[in-house]
Amino acid sequence: MEIHAKQVRPDVKNRADRARMLISCPDGPGIVAAVSHFLHQHGANIVQSDQYTMDPAGGMFFMRIEFDLPQLSVNLLKLEADFEEVASRFKMDWSLSAVSRKKKLAIFVSKEDHCLVELLWQWQAGDLDADIALVVSNHLDMKDYVESFGIPYHHIPVTADTKKEAEQRQLDVIGNDIDVIILARYMQIISPMFIEHYRNRIINIHHSFLPAFVGGKPYAQAYNRGVKIIGATAHYVTEELDGGPIIEQDVQRVSHGDDVTELKRIGRTIERVVLARAVKWHVEDRVLVHENKTVVF
Amino acid sequence: MEIHAKQVRPDVKNRADRARMLISCPDGPGIVAAVSHFLHQHGANIVQSDQYTMDPAGGMFFMRIEFDLPQLSVNLLKLEADFEEVASRFKMDWSLSAVSRKKKLAIFVSKEDHCLVELLWQWQAGDLDADIALVVSNHLDMKDYVESFGIPYHHIPVTADTKKEAEQRQLDVIGNDIDVIILARYMQIISPMFIEHYRNRIINIHHSFLPAFVGGKPYAQAYNRGVKIIGATAHYVTEELDGGPIIEQDVQRVSHGDDVTELKRIGRTIERVVLARAVKWHVEDRVLVHENKTVVF
Amino acid sequence: MEIHAKQVRPDVKNRADRARMLISCPDGPGIVAAVSHFLHQHGANIVQSDQYTMDPAGGMFFMRIEFDLPQLSVNLLKLEADFEEVASRFKMDWSLSAVSRKKKLAIFVSKEDHCLVELLWQWQAGDLDADIALVVSNHLDMKDYVESFGIPYHHIPVTADTKKEAEQRQLDVIGNDIDVIILARYMQIISPMFIEHYRNRIINIHHSFLPAFVGGKPYAQAYNRGVKIIGATAHYVTEELDGGPIIEQDVQRVSHGDDVTELKRIGRTIERVVLARAVKWHVEDRVLVHENKTVVF
Amino acid sequence: MEIHAKQVRPDVKNRADRARMLISCPDGPGIVAAVSHFLHQHGANIVQSDQYTMDPAGGMFFMRIEFDLPQLSVNLLKLEADFEEVASRFKMDWSLSAVSRKKKLAIFVSKEDHCLVELLWQWQAGDLDADIALVVSNHLDMKDYVESFGIPYHHIPVTADTKKEAEQRQLDVIGNDIDVIILARYMQIISPMFIEHYRNRIINIHHSFLPAFVGGKPYAQAYNRGVKIIGATAHYVTEELDGGPIIEQDVQRVSHGDDVTELKRIGRTIERVVLARAVKWHVEDRVLVHENKTVVF
Missing domain, CATH: 3.40.50.170 (Formyl transferase, N-terminal domain)
Known part of the structure; x- marks a missing residue:
């Protein structure tokens, strides 16, 4: 049926270069700075960023970042590999995924x-x-x-x-x-x-x-x-x-x-x-x- | 203080003749007719009436009626006395009160x-x-x-x-x-x-x-x-x-x-x-x- | 498709004898009594009744009544004909319809x-x-x-x-x-x-x-x-x-x-x-x- | 009266060192990184950060940051002065205020x-x-x-x-x-x-x-x-x-x-x-x- 076929929405932009990162870790100073600095250094532009600290003193820190990185498909693996250093420094649980990968x-x-x-x-x-x-x-x-x-x-x-x-x-x-x-x-x-x-x-x-x-x-x-x-x-x-x-x-x-x-x-x-x-x-x-x-x- | 004194709201109408009746009883035919006929016979005008039947077959019937009766303060006691006949016929739990009695x-x-x-x-x-x-x-x-x-x-x-x-x-x-x-x-x-x-x-x-x-x-x-x-x-x-x-x-x-x-x-x-x-x-x-x-x- | 065929809901009761009446008319004493008395006299049992008076003094009166009448299909026309007297007395706009008629x-x-x-x-x-x-x-x-x-x-x-x-x-x-x-x-x-x-x-x-x-x-x-x-x-x-x-x-x-x-x-x-x-x-x-x-x- | 006097809520923590920053500027790469890096360099710990980009391509960027800075009252003026460089680089409208200043x-x-x-x-x-x-x-x-x-x-x-x-x-x-x-x-x-x-x-x-x-x-x-x-x-x-x-x-x-x-x-x-x-x-x-x-x- 025609109705079932229109799975491509015309207003969805080309988001081939967009990715999302989810982070959970113990709270501590400098996390936002480290992550945003890392992304900036790698040429990524943060489009949306949300964070939440469960309790300023000794609690958990949660973050979601949406960013654009030119030629994401080529650069994603290196970005993941390089991020390991930041992640281990802050003991992060984290994930990174391309928006285009449904x-x-x-x-x-x-x-x-x-x-x-x-x-x-x-x-x-x-x-x-x-x-x-x-x-x-x-x-x-x-x-x-x-x-x-x-x-x-x-x-x-x-x-x-x-x-x-x-x-x-x-x-x-x-x-x-x-x-x-x-x-x-x-x-x-x-x-x-x-x-x-x-x-x-x-x-x-x-x-x-x-x-x-x-x-x-x-x-x-x-x-x-x-x-x-x-x-x-x-x-x-x-x-x-x-x-x-x-x-x-x-x-x-x-x-x-x-x-x-x-x-x-x-x-x-x-x-x-x-x-x-x-x-x-x-x-x-x-x-x-x-x-x-x-x-x- | 001034604010505490204005307990009479100007837009409240004179409701000396208004009363409310609450009724609960087993459901059965003719209840609404009997109550509204009774009130009409006694010169009351129904202003608002709500009812609910829990289950049409053998359930409970609930009713709330708001009505105006000229010279309510004089006529309320007789109305209550006369309603006993209707109430007992339908096995009603009921109450009747003047709105003016806060x-x-x-x-x-x-x-x-x-x-x-x-x-x-x-x-x-x-x-x-x-x-x-x-x-x-x-x-x-x-x-x-x-x-x-x-x-x-x-x-x-x-x-x-x-x-x-x-x-x-x-x-x-x-x-x-x-x-x-x-x-x-x-x-x-x-x-x-x-x-x-x-x-x-x-x-x-x-x-x-x-x-x-x-x-x-x-x-x-x-x-x-x-x-x-x-x-x-x-x-x-x-x-x-x-x-x-x-x-x-x-x-x-x-x-x-x-x-x-x-x-x-x-x-x-x-x-x-x-x-x-x-x-x-x-x-x-x-x-x-x-x-x-x-x-x- | 199977999904499109199940248009009869199993929990819908046999409502062959149920009807609904809508009434609009100038407010005045005795309307509820007259309507409910009429229905009771004709053997109907009111299942649900709602009313609203726009303004107690000289406004409009609105009513919806849902009732059961044995052998509705046989008796509906006579009920309509008989109601004309009540309707004209109170200058009602009204309609009456069998629930079974979708x-x-x-x-x-x-x-x-x-x-x-x-x-x-x-x-x-x-x-x-x-x-x-x-x-x-x-x-x-x-x-x-x-x-x-x-x-x-x-x-x-x-x-x-x-x-x-x-x-x-x-x-x-x-x-x-x-x-x-x-x-x-x-x-x-x-x-x-x-x-x-x-x-x-x-x-x-x-x-x-x-x-x-x-x-x-x-x-x-x-x-x-x-x-x-x-x-x-x-x-x-x-x-x-x-x-x-x-x-x-x-x-x-x-x-x-x-x-x-x-x-x-x-x-x-x-x-x-x-x-x-x-x-x-x-x-x-x-x-x-x-x-x-x-x-x- | 007693009720009017309890203006100090017992559960409000000592927030003498907490400040908030509001930023509006044209969107562009590196803003979050620059701001969070700046705050981290000055010893501030970001407690809450929210941002919104009106349109990724050429729109406006808005940010609110809540942070703790040890000895805020002593360091606030210097922080403001130092931030001028970041602010002018990104053409920011911004404000900074101590939470303790009601x-x-x-x-x-x-x-x-x-x-x-x-x-x-x-x-x-x-x-x-x-x-x-x-x-x-x-x-x-x-x-x-x-x-x-x-x-x-x-x-x-x-x-x-x-x-x-x-x-x-x-x-x-x-x-x-x-x-x-x-x-x-x-x-x-x-x-x-x-x-x-x-x-x-x-x-x-x-x-x-x-x-x-x-x-x-x-x-x-x-x-x-x-x-x-x-x-x-x-x-x-x-x-x-x-x-x-x-x-x-x-x-x-x-x-x-x-x-x-x-x-x-x-x-x-x-x-x-x-x-x-x-x-x-x-x-x-x-x-x-x-x-x-x-x-x-």
Whole structure:
């Protein structure tokens, strides 16, 4: 279909020379000066820079820098190699990536389609700057729809008995070059083994304003508690159910007149928007994780 | 002071003939017809009417009616007496009150002043249509300020050992004609004995988006969990800590850069606004309680 | 595709006997009593009732009633005929419709697809209780996509010279049984002749928080003015450009860092949500128009 | 009164050595490197740094840096002198100020008290890190209240005939060391002569979501237009009425049931919150003005 083909947005500039750097390290004097001096010396021009110091005295320092470097593809490797000296001086965790190298996504889905539909729509509209490499599902419902976008759809049923084998099959079809896995209302608990492979690289959307209403049927829980606002939460998956680092949350007002069906209907739009924002921020290298919290630049 | 004296708002109309009726009963056919017919027969004109049916089949029915009745003060007693027949036919819980009869408030406060200051400001601005009969505190901090409004201030210290006696003293100074007690950041747990005296008539402001972060230090809990939105909750006090029927909630977006001190600062304004709305709705007879939930018209 | 077929939501109850009534009339005593008495006498059970009086003294009265009447299809005509007496007594504008009779929609679209995609998604998800009878466009872009849902797509080009003929062709393809026309980012001004045919039945989405930024390029206007919040507005179309009765608005916070492209991206989600809400409310008979304003129940 | 005396917040750290720098200049390579290198060389430790480039190619560059410098009071003058070289190299507009040197505020008010009360409350609560040097009013209403805080109150009546003299008297009482003037619902138009003295240093709160409803009676305008959301806007005052650079805006949902009196009541809280935020950001050196827009860090 025509609509599915327009994946090149006309207003996206040629960004072949743009790169992003993420840094986490213990705070100390001279970090910003050292990094910006290093980039300047190597001919890079800083376009955007954000930083955050958790606590001026002895805390952690986080930084995201977006810069342009002429002939980036030629110079990136040398830049990385040269930066090692700065990084080791300040004991940095760091990463550097060319903006032109799109992140590769695997989307997991069950039967509820709204989050998947939203991601696909934002992707074909050019708003999600990533490649959707494949979709994995324990159901067949979305197969035709996903394949109409030219995206491979892997149907891998999961039962209590076959869970281990199913996860292995998932890891096999995902392969080795997926950057991030999106659980777009995938109603299965991920095993610690699987999580370990993708530490801070699995994003889940939970249909409540966490930490309220952890676990199953959060809209029914919300209805029973009589809350006046409902929400949704996108977070990285950890071994603790619905307990991982929160990337984004949003909410909407409801009233006594909204029953569970209506809460679900209202919630679907919150879920869509929150998950899409979190995925966008992740693929734009805006999210750093420290212990169980995120820094979002 | 001049500012404290302007308690009569010029734009408030003469509402001597206005009354409000609250009704809860099992749902069934003909309730609206019976009530509106009754009021019409007695010469009342319905100005505003709200209703809600929890579930069309066999659920509960809730109604709030605001009406004008000529010479209300003369006719109110007869109206109440005559309504008994309708009420018993439909097994109604109901109440009827003249708008001109202002609700009497007792405000409990500890050291944090912002919620009390807000209520006093809204009251003197004419936005809170109630009488603030007295303030009770376990501290002396707000004494001069409260008394400058001409409002009695009762300093009743509370310790673990004296709690029972202190609550008895509180009940004594409150007396018998207080309609509702506002816990405006009153940092003491209310005993079941005390709650029993004011069932669904004690409003607390909790400084989190309940049911998240029940109990002490909710802003520190929110900071540690890394939430992206904080909130406050006004609810009726029950025996379960922070577990009573929610009247109102509101939230505000925060970021990783906001430490606990900043969360508290942002939260103070949410708390003020949420508590003031809940109190306003209560004194305007807009809140009905059913089991552990509220209907807010 | 499977996704497009599930237009019957399993949790929608059998509502064959449910109807809705909308009433506007000069305020006066006894209206609620008369209407509810009438319905009760005819065996109807009121499920939901909302009313609003613009000004107690001599203003307008608005009411929406949802009720169940056994064997509605058999009894509806008699109910309508009998209600004439009540209606003429109070000089009512009124309408009565069976909930089971879905409203018929015509959607107009140009090249921007997001609002159309949203409406189609909500429709196939069962959240939009209406029939999408046809789509009209001055471009071919969305043809395949719309037809994949089994919905007729009428391509009617419009130029300055052919506008009159084009509008006549539009009226022809719409025919006589369309209830409401949705301008889902249809970038053509509708002529007074056309509007007259569908008074208060054409819903437009304007991509600004009206009345700010009337007319073309509202996101560029918003950027140039440096606003900190952007919005979208759904309104009925009148002869005054972007000046008709507002049905719904919503907003989102932006920052100095958001350029026009980013404002458009953020705005697309606001537009989608606001238009979908307005259409939902219209087809559920929740919107009454009085002069240039709406009452939304 | 006790409440008015607690102007020292216990949790405010000793910030004697903290300073802030604001920079605006044409964008170009090496700015961040030069500034951070300069600060590092002088022994300063960057605590927070924000930057924004309006357009990577040939646009403007804005930066805010918060840093600690040992013995700041001794070293500040030398730092300023040394920075001249960097500043002239990049054609910077810049300013540097010690955090311990509080900004001095003059507040102008007429009869509506809510914005003034909010600023005074935030100030005494320690949330507004500034000195309120004096209050100027064309009315006497707030005199006693303001003076109870120990703040001088200057009553300067203004009529069409005496406007020029009145403004001169205002300038006289303000003197030469006021940093910023807050129009806290001061219902007089400021003359170009007066504005010229305090370019980008007069903050007004307008009681609408600008640019909607410029000028008088914005709540009545909003009611007549039938908007579903109302707002307030804090902006710097320029010669164009309600047309200056916007610092902050916020909004709240309203309904058809809210008349002008209710819109005003709801609006008062929006106004209070928006103005307080804008003032806070201004005194914390978070706002840079470029042409008719603000950058808020």
